[in-house]
Amino acid sequence: MRPRxxxxxxxxxxxxxxLVVPDQPVLSAIGGVVAAVxxxxxxxxxxxxxxxxxxxxxxxxxxGAALARVFWVLTxxxxxxxxxxxxxxxxxxxxTSFGALTGAALGAALALKLLKAPTLRHADVxxxxxxxxxxxxxxxxxxxxxxYGIPTDLAWGVRYPVASTVFRKxxxxxxxxxxxxxxxxxxxxxxxxxxxxxLCFLIALIFPHxxxxxxxxxxxxxxxxxxxGRFCWEFLRQPGNAPMIVGPFNAGHLFAVLSLAVLAxxxxxxxxxxxxxxxxxxx
Numbered sequence: 001m002r003p004r005x006x007x008x009x010x011x012x013x014x015x016x017x018x019l020v021v022p023d024q025p026v027l028s029a030i031g032g033v034v035a036a037v038x039x040x041x042x043x044x045x046x047x048x049x050x051x052x053x054x055x056x057x058x059x060x061x062x063x064g065a066a067l068a069r070v071f072w073v074l075t076x077x078x079x080x081x082x083x084x085x086x087x088x089x090x091x092x093x094x095x096t097s098f099g100a101l102t103g104a105a106l107g108a109a110l111a112l113k114l115l116k117a118p119t120l121r122h123a124d125v126x127x128x129x130x131x132x133x134x135x136x137x138x139x140x141x142x143x144x145x146x147x148y149g150i151p152t153d154l155a156w157g158v159r160y161p162v163a164s165t166v167f168r169k170x171x172x173x174x175x176x177x178x179x180x181x182x183x184x185x186x187x188x189x190x191x192x193x194x195x196x197x198x199l200c201f202l203i204a205l206i207f208p209h210x211x212x213x214x215x216x217x218x219x220x221x222x223x224x225x226x227x228x229g230r231f232c233w234e235f236l237r238q239p240g241n242a243p244m245i246v247g248p249f250n251a252g253h254l255f256a257v258l259s260l261a262v263l264a265x266x267x268x269x270x271x272x273x274x275x276x277x278x279x280x281x282x283x
Contacts (some may be wrong), residue, residue, distance in 0.1 A: 024140030031136025032061045039129035042068040042205075048121060056111040056122055060130060066099040071099025072088070075243055077250065097134060097193075098255045101223075104130055120216035120270060126218035128204035131197040131226055138197065141190035149187025149236045151175060157185025187236045196229045217272035224263050233254025 022030070044050040072095050107129035108126050112119045141147045145164045151157075159182040160166035167183040170176045175184040203210060204222045211221025234242075234252040242250040 022140075024137065024144045024146070027140035027143070028133075028137040031133035032057075034136065035129040035133030036061070038132065039125045042125040042129065045120060046121070046125065048125070049117065050116050052112070052117045053122055053125065055115060056108040056117070056126060056128075059107040059111035060104035060126065061107070061133075063110075064102075064104035065095070067103030068095035068097070068104070070098035071096040071102075097137070098252070098259070100134065100137075101130075102258075118215070120219070120273075123216060123219035128201045128222050131222065132201040133203075135194040135197045138190040138194035142188055142194075147241055148238050149188055149189035149192075150238050151184045152187045153185065154187070156188065158188050159183050159185050169240075186238065189233065189237050190234065192233050193230070196233060197226060199228045200229070212271060214271060214273065216273070217267065220263050220267040220270060224260060224267065227260045227263065229254045231260075 036054055039057055040050040040053040066200065069142065075096065108123070109119060112122050142158070145160045145166050148158075148160070148166050151170070161183075162181060165184065166186060167176065167180075170183045176182075200222050203225070204218055211218045211225075218224040231253055234250060234256070235248060237250065237252065239248070239250070242252045244250050245254050
């Protein structure tokens, strides 16, 4: 996708084409900055210390990126055993969103603990904004063609060029001929996820008490909402892009179910906690 867009942009953008059509790492970085700034502003408006929110967001980004890489390596473990340095090679391989989410939660929690900041109140602004940051990264996935949907004949299906992973997959499946220049149209799976994560963020922003009024309920509630949608969208993902578990269910389905179970327990626990954190409830 990105190579085709670059071809259209280069005649008038020249050497600045990479800024007009940024690649996945750049989009992920932009998403992280946008998410952190919005979280700091949201938290400040709610009585939280803005710089502590930024520190927690930075910790979430760093640990999230590391675990996203580790989780991806686990999906290609045979390749990793043959090439151990694959884990540290920034120019090869990929990441996983579930690893990013897990790492972000751990990184932010640790930072807030060290800063002696009200963890649940900060989580109520960091979690929704984190999902917004992931939306940027998902647009990068669409550009890169590293995570794509099943074939479709719908008008909004996207096609990828010959050199792409999508084209090679479709060639192996007999969906295209060697003489074709584009892949079969596929569901823009990353775009679906980008839209869903953005919607989850907007719901939390516009309806701040939709998941409850106690500290932590918004953070856990928006996570549950995201995972329910993620489980459903996984059926439109190309089989094999994530390790298959059984039938149409892949590792994404499994992680979503396990995460939902954990978040359901956490939601029950935070719902029973008394508010002892002493600062205004984020709105």
